[in-house]
Amino acid sequence: MSNTPVIAAVDGSEHSLRALEWARKEAVRHDCGLLVAHVLPDHAQLYAGRRASLHDASEPEEFADPVRDWVRSLLGADGPGLPEGVTYEALEGSVPEALRVIGSQARMLVMGSRGRGGFASLLLGSSSRAVASTAACPVVVVPHAERGAIPDADADAEQSAGRVVVGLHAAETPDDVLTFAFTEAAVRATTVQVVSAYAIPPSPNLVIDSPFAVIPPEGLADEGDGVPAEREMLRSQTERLAPLRERFPDVPVEQAAVPGDAAGRLVIASRAASLIVVGRHHPRRTAMSLAIGSVAHAVLHHAHGPVAVVPTLKDDV
Missing domain, CATH: 3.40.50.620 (HUPs)
Structure with a gap:
């Protein structure tokens, strides 16, 4: 198996589900690992920063990440882990910058045409456009269902x-x-x-x-x-x-x-x-x-x- 992974950027939206499905098949084709990346929302990043700065041991060590649970259920994971060859990483920072950094050593980075926060009328979201414009690896954008892509x-x-x-x-x-x-x-x-x-x-x-x-x-x-x-x-x-x-x-x-x-x-x-x-x-x-x-x-x-x-x-x- 190749050490250079396919990365799927997800946020729990229907658009990122389609991207995840496409990326998983692509990883199988290339016999490489699949890395599922989720850029945490602002409130989760603020929580992590507050806990780190206050060293408050009474707070839970890890912020609940429903997207991680969503990914596990979609990929049919048994138990708390993920299927073999699949890893998950929660990222901090802006979406374009976090994905640009993690994608620097990827075979390719796969994402939906727009995320959870995008306007429904947009064919291409601002994050998808920014990542496609700046990432050091090839970026595959999977269109949403309304465009009859998949x-x-x-x-x-x-x-x-x-x-x-x-x-x-x-x-x-x-x-x-x-x-x-x-x-x-x-x-x-x-x-x-x-x-x-x-x-x-x-x-x-x-x-x-x-x-x-x-x-x-x-x-x-x-x-x-x-x-x-x-x-x-x-x-x-x-x-x-x-x-x-x-x-x-x-x-x-x-x-x-x-x-x-x-x-x-x-x-x-x-x-x-x-x-x-x-x-x-x-x-x-x-x-x-x-x-x-x-x-x-x-x-x-x-x-x-x-x-x-x-x-x-x-x-x-």
Whole structure:
């Protein structure tokens, strides 16, 4: 069994239950431990601080943690402990910071799209967004039920067999992102589908100074199958994927070059995929830029299935 765990962040909400179920299956796939992490609410942290400062031996040594009991019952634990390979840790501090610290040595950190304290109308909670933006490990966000992310138990086998879809900008996507996607496809014995998008000309009705990446008309003229932009995109994909094909010879690969918006295409693909994989941000951005790129941001907000946001490790540590 690997010593690098999958971490499930829970808070007792229905959203974190779905994340816990997903993380437990992921730990089995990778033959590694499962660490269930709960960031204590403010009142519990205040109690712990008060007891420590006053050294009051008359107070219970441990604050009641109903989430720990909830986790035990969900995982079918016998007695006071947890099933073999599962550990539980109560954390103090803010949710993003506590999870960022504990996730520094994790295989991945799995959490729900919003927690117990989130607004019901939000597709993505502030804690999930913050953790996905800052964690040193890949963060998988499992959407809530209203988005139709995880099917019912009867369809579970079909969903787990779905392909892994990864968004690729051939010149910019870090190798970490591709390696994560191929690894996930390998442990699922499924296909990895690589999706790249190329810009299309704007409508003639748009103003001439529109901020669009435009393919000139001569670049679209083509007597063969597909436009030159598509063929060039597929060629670039093939070049980037060659080392991954060698490392993962048993993983089938599908390549797709599509016109238009990359995020929109990935959201559509998420309806039938077991996992969508995106890079956290453009590797050339400076420290003053947003911590998460526009594609990752859009996919996190709108995907119908689990989304893995993979950091550029050499830039994020």
